Amino acid sequence: MTHTDSHRLNPAGERDETPDRSSSTSVVRALLWVVLVVSVIANTVASTVGADIAVHMVAGGTTALCATALVVLRMRSGR
Structure with missing residues (x-):
């Protein structure tokens, strides 16, 4: 008697050929956070x-773009 797992989407023994997007998304998310922090620091130093x-416009625009991209990634992840 073979046991089938009702939670498995593919039959036993077959490999799922879809790429793992979670690792690439986490790398993008980490890079966006780094750029966001650097641009905030650059804007703070420019003000000082x-x-x-x-300089303020470039740093502020970069901050806004990174923040928007992070929100979009969060919304798409469905968490």
Whole structure:
């Protein structure tokens, strides 16, 4: 008598050929967090030293893009 697992999506013995996206998503998420922190620090330093408005715009835009991408990744993950 063979035992079948009702929670298994593929028959026993067959390999699932779909790539594991969780590892690539975690790498992207980690890189986004690093860029986010660096851009926040850059904006803080630019404010402290009185840098040009262009520096603030680039750092702020990078922060906004990273934050948006992190929210989108979180929403897509379904958690």
